Structures are given as structure tokens and as C-alpha cells.
Amino acid sequence: MNRALGYILTSLVLLTSFGVSFAQTATTETTLHDFMEDYTDPIAKKAKKGDKAAQAALERILKEVPNYALDDQKARWKEIGETAIAKGDLQSSCKSCHKEYKREYKKSYRKRPIQVSNELISFLKGSK
Numbered sequence: 001m002n003r004a005l006g007y008i009l010t011s012l013v014l015l016t017s018f019g020v021s022f023a024q025t026a027t028t029e030t031t032l033h034d035f036m037e038d039y040t041d042p043i044a045k046k047a048k049k050g051d052k053a054a055q056a057a058l059e060r061i062l063k064e065v066p067n068y069a070l071d072d073q074k075a076r077w078k079e080i081g082e083t084a085i086a087k088g089d090l091q092s093s094c095k096s097c098h099k100e101y102k103r104e105y106k107k108s109y110r111k112r113p114i115q116v117s118n119e120l121i122s123f124l125k126g127s128k
């Protein structure tokens, strides 16, 4: 192969893999409250109407949300999401988790920052 072409191709491969890994690791800082209002709520409303893509997106949210929990609550948040998915009733997770955690979280952690991957955000934006 022509050497110059080889260099160009190698550079392209390197740049592409750098770009992909950057996109996967980049995150956006927000709060749980804003994540709920901006994504969970509108997607849950659409899912309720039977929209399949929104139902898949909501399931993904339930799997991701424990990553945003306080360390000692992660396991329980995961369980709440898994129970709702197993029942095939994603909407039941909202009440379960809010009843146990919302009041306290809002009172003490309303401004606590969470990091949401940009990959998840762009996926969810397409499902709203």
C-alpha cells in the first residue's frame, strides 16, 4: 500500500476511536430532580400511551437511575426498578421509589449534582 495512504488511514482510525471513546465517557452534570422532570416524566407519559420506543427508554432509565442514588440507597433503587420491569408495570416504580425516598431526597439533596452520560441523554432526547 502507498505509504501516504497508510498514514492517512491510520490517522482516521485513531481519530475515530478517540471520538467514539470521548462521546461514551463525556457526561452532563444535572440534578436528579431535573433528570426526572426533563426525561423520566415526559418519557413515562409517552410510554403510558403505548409508545414502544418510550417504553424501552423508560426501562433503560429504571436501569440507570440507581447509578445516581446515594451509595447506601443504590441497592434498593435497583431492586425497585427490577421489580417494576419483572412485573411488566414500569409505572409502578414511580410510586414505590417516591414513597420511600422522594421527600427526604428533595429536602436534603435537591442540589446534589449527578453525572448523566451524554450517550444516554442523546438516546433519551430521541424518545421524548
Ligand code: HEC
Binding pocket: 032, 033, 036, 037, 040, 041, 044, 058, 062, 065, 066, 077, 078, 080, 081, 090, 091, 093, 094, 095, 097, 098, 101, 102, 103, 105, 106, 109, 110, 111
Ligand atoms: C428509584 C427511585 C425513583 C424512581 C424509580 C422514580 N423516581 Fe422520580 N424522583 C425520585 C426522587 C428521589 C425524586 C426527588 C428529587 C428531588 O426533588 O431532588 C424524584 C422526583 C421526581 C419528579 C420531580 C417532581 C416531584 O414530584 O418532586 C418527577 C416529575 C418524577 N420524579 C417523575 C417520575 C416518574 C414519572 C417515574 C416513573 C416512571 C419516576 N419518577 C420514577 C426517585 C425516583
